[in-house]
Amino acid sequence: MARYYFDIDDNGVRFHDEDGIECETLDGVREAAIDALPRMACDALPDGDHHVISISVRDQTDKPVFHASLTLDAGWHSPENCIAAADSATRRTGGAAAQIEPHVETEDLPRTVL
Template sequence: MEVFIARYYFDIEESGFFVRDTNGVECQTKDAARHAAIDALRRMAMDALGRKDQHIITIAVRDDAGIFVLQASLRLDTG
């Protein structure tokens, strides 16, 4: 059985600063891409804990065709 692995792109916006993913990550399923987005939010929140301010982090996930397939967001108040 052949396993299809899709490439997903994780565009990140944090408090007005935007980074478009041009490399992507291979994931077997859309659910795996969702888990990767949530894990990235968790790691970004850990990095923000030392700074006293408000963070709104959004990750928009695109598939190989450039279609947005999901979005995950986190609001963190550290002050």
């Protein structure tokens, strides 16, 4: 069995895998990476309207062998919806100012292929 290292990028914060895990096949590497993404997303989200978590897998010689990512891209369709959400959040928090920003058009955001 070969050892593979799963380096993580969580919205720009990188974690370098020093330990790795053993996988019998490259299909096992793919499965392990893809299975990990939703679990990591549950811990990390939501902290905004755009979040990308990715895993880059390398072998024992540091050669890249696989990459997978998961992207959250959320936003309001109109300024009216954004204002209504801000008003609702203000009422819910007892008058505290809501921190809701209008959505940036998706054409302006970088795309990550899953």
